[in-house]
Amino acid sequence: MGKITRLLSISLLVLLAACRRDTPFSETSVNDPVHFYPARFCVVNDEALPIRSNGIFRNSTLLYPLRDQPAHVSFDSLTQRLCLLYGTRVELVDVNNWEMVYSAGLPFRSEKIKSKAGKAVLISSDAPGTCRILDLAHPESFRETAYDFMLTDMTIDSAHVTLLGKEQLLLCDRELKILSSVEVKGGKAVAKSGPDLYVLDTDGLWYYSIQNNSFHEKQAVH
Amino acid sequence: MVAVSKSSTPRNKPLLLYFENEYFRLMRNRGLSSLLLATLLVVSCAKVSDYDQYSAYYPDLMEHKYLREFPFIGFPRNSTHETQMELVNGVLYIMDAYDGIHALRNTDKRKVYFLIAPGCTQMTPYSSGIVSDRTVDLITFGKKGNQTVDFVGQQLDVLDELAPPDGKEIPPIFQRQNRQKNTEIIRWEK
Numbered sequence: 242m243g244k245i246t247r248l249l250s251i252s253l254l255v256l257l258a259a260c261r262r263d264t265p266f267s268e269t270s271v272n273d274p275v276h277f278y279p280a281r282f283c284v285v286n287d288e289a290l291p292i293r294s295n296g297i298f299r300n301s302t303l304l305y306p307l308r309d310q311p312a313h314v315s316f317d318s319l320t321q322r323l324c325l326l327y328g329t330r331v332e333l334v335d336v337n338n339w340e341m342v343y344s345a346g347l348p349f350r351s352e353k354i355k356s357k358a359g360k361a362v363l364i365s366s367d368a369p370g371t372c373r374i375l376d377l378a379h380p381e382s383f384r385e386t387a388y389d390f391m392l393t394d395m396t397i398d399s400a401h402v403t404l405l406g407k408e409q410l411l412l413c414d415r416e417l418k419i420l421s422s423v424e425v426k427g428g429k430a431v432a433k434s435g436p437d438l439y440v441l442d443t444d445g446l447w448y449y450s451i452q453n454n455s456f457h458e459k460q461a462v463h
Numbered sequence: 464m465v466a467v468s469k470s471s472t473p474r475n476k477p478l479l480l481y482f483e484n485e486y487f488r489l490m491r492n493r494g495l496s497s498l499l500l501a502t503l504l505v506v507s508c509a510k511v512s513d514y515d516q517y518s519a520y521y522p523d524l525m526e527h528k529y530l531r532e533f534p535f536i537g538f539p540r541n542s543t544h545e546t547q548m549e550l551v552n553g554v555l556y557i558m559d560a561y562d563g564i565h566a567l568r569n570t571d572k573r574k575v576y577f578l579i580a581p582g583c584t585q586m587t588p589y590s591s592g593i594v595s596d597r598t599v600d601l602i603t604f605g606k607k608g609n610q611t612v613d614f615v616g617q618q619l620d621v622l623d624e625l626a627p628p629d630g631k632e633i634p635p636i637f638q639r640q641n642r643q644k645n646t647e648i649i650r651w652e653k
Contacts, residue, residue: 276628276651281596282621284587289594289601291621298621432548432555437569439555441545446557448572462572 277352279310285323285336286316297339305339317356320377324361326354331363333380343380347373358399360415364392372404374417386417396433401451403438405431410440410449412456421455517634518627520651524637525581527645530598535614539565539574549588551605554612556593558586561650564595564604566612576612578604582625582649596622598647627651 282291291298292314297305311325311332322342325332328350333343349365351373356362359378365371370392373385390406397415404411405428412421427443438449439462446462542565547558555567556578564578564586582598592605592615599622607613625648627633635641637648 278584278625281585281623282587282594282601284589284594287589289587289589289603289618291601291618293623430545430548430557432550434550437550439548439550441548441557460572462567 279312280314283314283316283323286318305334312352313354315354315356315361317359317361317377319359322356322377324354324356324375324377326351326363328352331375333377345380353395355395355397357397360397362395362397362402364395364404367391370404370406372402372417374402374415384417393428394431396431396438398433398435401433401454403431403433405440410456412451412454414454423449423456423459516632518629518631518651520627520629520653522625522627522633522637522648523650523652524643524646525598525649526643527647530581530647530649531600531617531619533579535579535602535604536612537563537577537579540577547586549586549593551588551593552591552611554592556586556588556604558583558595560584564593566604568611578612578614582647584625598625598649599623624648625651
C-alpha cells in the first residue's frame, strides 16, 4: 500500500510540474493572423500624437501620463475632449490643459469608442450588444440601449448613429432611437459621411445612400 | 475470526475516503511529508521557463530601406484582412491589417490606390485624410494640392515596437539589439 501511495504522490507532482509549463502551442489560434492591439496613437486637432505604454506624447514631451494603454481613443473637436476607453472604464481628458475631467466604470466590456459634435458612442465587445451614448459636456448623463445581437462596429456624425451587428445594420438618431434597419451577413465594419454609408460584410462591400432618415439605395462595390 | 487490516482498501470504502485516509497516513510520516512539501515548494517557486516568459510567435521583419524609401502609393489590389473603414472627403479608406490601406473613390465606387503601410494596425481620420501607424512610424495620407489622395507626411520612430499578440516578451533573438540591423517588426506569426 505504501508503494501505491508513493507512486500516486509522484504522479501528482509530475502532473503539477507539467501544468506549470506552458507549451508554445497553447495560445491564440494559428488561423487568425489579425490580432487586437491597444490604441497606438491619437489625432488631436489634426495632430497625430503617439501613445506609448506610459503616456501620450508630443515629440518627446509627455502630455498625459497613462497607467495602462487604452484599448481605443477618440477626439471630439467641438468639446476639445479626448475619450479614452480601457475595456471596462471610460475617461475624458480636456486637451487644453491635458487634465482628466471624467472617469467612470462600465457595466460591460468595450473596445470601441467614436465621437463627433459633442457626443461619443461606445459599444460592448461581448454578446449581447450594448451601446452607450455620452454627452461629452455632461458625461454623467448618458443613454444606454441593449440589443439582442452582438455589435461589431458603429459610426457617429452630427445627424446619426449607425450600429452594425452580425446580422443587422441600424440607423439611429443621436438619442439611439432606431430610424431604419437593414439585414447584413456577418457585418464587419461600417463608415458613414453625410448621406453615404459603406458596409463591409462577409459577402463584400456595400454602398447605401441615406435619404429621409432611411436606407435608400443599395449597391454592391467591387 | 478474520483479521481486518488497519487501512481499508477501495473494495470496501468509497475511493475518495480511501485516498483521504492514505493522505493522512502519509502525512504522519514526517520525513516523507517534509520531502513532499519541499518538492511542491520547488515546483511552484521554480523559475519561469522560457516558454512562459517569451512569445511563441515569430516576427516578420522588414528593412528600413524597403519600409521608408520605396513609393508609398501603389496600384489597387485585392483585400485580405479588412479591419476598419473611414470615409473622409469623398474617399473610403479600408485598412488591410499589416499591409496598408485601400483607397476607394466615392463618386464612382472604385478602388484607386493602395496606400502601402507595412505593419499597420490602426487608422484615424483627420480633416483631410487619415493617419496610420507603420510599425514604429506614423504616416499620413490625404488631400494634397490637387490630389484627392496622396502621401502627406511621416513621423519616424515615434511608436513602440509591435508587441507579440500573446502579450509575452519578444524572444531575445528577435530583440532590436540582437536581430539584423535596420529592421522593424511588421507582423507576428505562428
